[in-house]
Amino acid sequence: MISVSHLTRTFGSLRALDDVSFEVAKGEVVGFLGPNGAGKTTAMRILTGYLPASSGTVRVAGFDVLRESLEVRRRIGYLPESVPLYREHRVVEMLEFQARLHAIPRRERASRIDEALEQVGLTDRRRDLVGNLSRGLRQRAGLAVALLPRPEVLILDEPTSGLDPMQRLEVRGLIQALRDRHTVLLSSHILPEIEAVCPRVVIVHKGRIAADGTPAELVAKLAGASHIRLEAVVGADPAVALRMLRSIRGVRDVVDHGRLGIHHQFDLACDEDLREDVGAIAASRGWALRELSWRRPTLEQIFARIATGASDEVEKPARAPAPAGDPASVPIALGGLPPASAATAHASSAPASTASAPATRVVYNLNPFDRGATRSLSVPKVVEDPNAPPPSTADTGPNAGGAPRP
Amino acid sequence: MRGWIAITRRELAGLFVGPLAWALLFIAVLLQGWLFVLYLKTSGGDVDLALRWTLGESWVFWALLILVPPLLTMRMISEESRTGILEFLLTAPVSDAAVVLGKFTAAVVFLGLLWSTAFLYGLAVSSLGIAPDWGALAGGWLGAVLCSALFSAIGLCASAMTSTPIVAAFGAIVLNLVFVTAPLLAGLSDQTWVRAAVARVDVIDHHKGSFLAGVLDTSYVAFFAAWTAFFVFVAVRAVEARRWR
Structure with missing residues (x-):
């Protein structure tokens, strides 16, 4: 359905896309994943015929996007990231405009518009001004506009950007519902989204395809x-x-x-x-x-590795710097610790108060409710502070009970 | 041309949904109406002269023509490129030319409506028992519409070249001023070739010399059509050039 070969696009001296090749079969749902500025939007704009490629060929549904641009545009539903809709028009007017642009026969228009509104769940907001819709509803209106001509290929650029988690779930559900009818290419820099919606992920980084496969494949192949x-x-x-x-x-x-x-x-x-x-x-x-x-290793770690070029992030996820709240990460030893690490242990448990406390000897506290806290022997154990939060903090706070108090 | 009419309809709807179109119409009609009465008084009741003044003989007409089309067209492409709607239009199955022509047609239709208020004055006068020269009135109106088309094309051209409506309006107004004042400046020169060259772009003379006199001369229509087509063409190219940036 989509065939891209040796696609390169330069903006001045910047190579936004560099020898990109990939194929998307009919009915596939492919996620473009990459950090901002990786070239996702540029690739999509070239696919839709908005931008010309510097070199390479792109064919959509068998048509060359440069030479048979109108044929391609007739078959593509494109929702840019900015969701371009005329704010001064009602949702249904926007759909009518799209119907006229796509030359949908007059007698079919009303039913097609109803169908598109139904698909995105905007039937009751059809008379609302686009400018008055919330971000999530506007996204859906944009999707309805893109879906109206029943495109073979649906290209969605960051369809969930700027949405709150609930709206994101809704849009995700919508896209999942579209999988049967359209070939979908969507982009995102949010990993769980791509993992949830796309059986195939193409990771784009600095204008090149860094990886291509199912999330599981990528994890297996890239992470070892x-x-x-x-x-x-x-x-x-x-x-x-x-x-x-x-x-x-x-x-x-x-x-x-x-x-x-x-x-x-x-x-x-x-x-x-x-x-x-x-x-x-x-x-x-x-x-x-x-x-x-x-x-x-999650796709996220692989992605981080590709994006940052760091290699050990995936190999040794366990050694990543642990949050201060994780008591397991605080090294504890009977008898004595190197002063530096003892100081960090203290700093993580009670930052301000113990920064200057002498931490010469540290003992392991065998009280099971203390969660393996450290306590300096030179400081007497203090009973619970009456002002301290209720005991439940022992579960959440670091070393709550055994924290040394000067 | 697919989509041309769809885009014209959308533009007109967008114009009349917003306040700008109504404000321009209100100011133009109020000013023209008040001036028409004034013209009638100063011309000593010569209806045809007053109508000629309304549709081209007075400097107010040219001032409106310099200012209104740029204000109308300034947002048409520049703002859409900023809000991203241009991306939507240019990925819709319509050609770039259809997008520009659709917007151009909408501007011309609006300005034609604006100038058609002159017919109201004609009707008002004829209801009082004095028959105006309807042929000259229609000719003057057509000339005004052709001038508006040219200036709308210039406005669209400016709009296609920038992403800021104000800059587009300013650029178009400057270009319009050049068009209108070139003959005045050429009058200062005694070189005949300068005068001959400027006569080729003399909009005022082409309007007054033919249409306002009630004569429909194809060479004068061609003059406006050629310049308008040139600026529309440049506007289409400017929209296309946006893709390459």
Whole structure:
């Protein structure tokens, strides 16, 4: 349905698109994904015939967009990001204008307009001025205008930009409903959206196609392995546990992240979900589990890697800087910590008050409700502050109970 | 030409939905009506002379012609390019020429309506028992419409070249002024070739010399048609050039 080969577009010295080639089959729903300025809009404008290409050929429904532009435009429903509608007209007037532009026969017009309004759920707002519609409703009106000529190809540029989450869900639902009737090409820089709507994703970066495939394929191809995160009390010698975990069939590597309080954290690199096997070992060895989870890199991480060029973001998602609220990330040791990390542990628990407190010795608090907090031995343990928030903060706040107080 | 009429209808609807068209009509009609009475008084009751003044003999007519078409056309392309509606129109299955011609036609229809108030004065006078020269009135009206078409084309041309309506209006007004005042400036020169060259663009003379006298001369129609077509063509090219930017 859409065939793009060696498409290049330059604006002055800027290469907005650089040798882009891809095909979209009839009935496919393809998501264009890329950071702002990656060339998504330029590509769509070329597809619709609004912009000419600097070089390369683009065919839509078998017609060349440059030479047989009108034929292509007759077959395309295009909704630009800005949702261009005449603000001073009513929704139904806008649709009538579109019907005239597309030369829809007069006797069909009314029923086609009703149908388009029905499709986007605007039947009761047909007499509203476009300028008075909210952003989400205007988006839908724009979609109705694009759908009116029953285009074979629907090109939607950032159809959900500027919408609130509810409206976004609505538009997403609309697009899903359109999948059966049209070939859809949509762009977005919001990943969950693309993942939810498009079976196929084309990642565009700096004017080039960085990746093309189903979300699952992209994850598998670009991210390499998924991994299993295990946090458990494994006894005195973690090396034994490490050996046992390494022996599981399908595990390629095990990374020991060291102790987190009484628990030990491991990451097992593997391609499939081996939680059953790990769980079985844990059960047989009597390890007390705190976490056993299968972590696949998300499209988001792949995207971030492509967009930033950073490679280790996907390989080691576990080592990404953890938020301060995650007690598991605060390294704790019996006996003593290097002063620097002790200071960060303190800073993350009670920023202002303990910045200057001497943190020479840190002890692990065995109180299970303290969530593995640290406390300096040189400071006496203080009972709960009566003004402190209710105990439920122990679940949310970092190291709530055991935070040292000067 | 597909879409031409659709776009003309849309433009006219858009004009009359907004206040600008009504304001322009109101001012023009009020001014023209008041001036017509004044002309009647100063001409000592010569109806035909008063009507000629209304449709071209007076400087007020030319002032309106210099100011109103640019105000009308300034938004037509420049604002649409800013709001993105031009993207919608240029990806619709109509040619660029149809888009420009549709807008041009809408401007001409509106201005034709504006000048047709002269017929009201004719009717008013004839109801009082003095028959005006209807042929000269119709000729003057046609000439006024042709002048308006030329100035609308200039306005559209300016509108297609910028994204700011005010800049478009300003540019068009300046160009219109050049068109109208060129013969006056050429009068200061004693070089015959300058006068001959300027006579080719002398809008006032072409209007007064033929239409206002009630003579329909095809060479004078061709003069307006040629210049109008030239500016429409430039406007179409300017719209096309937007794609390449």
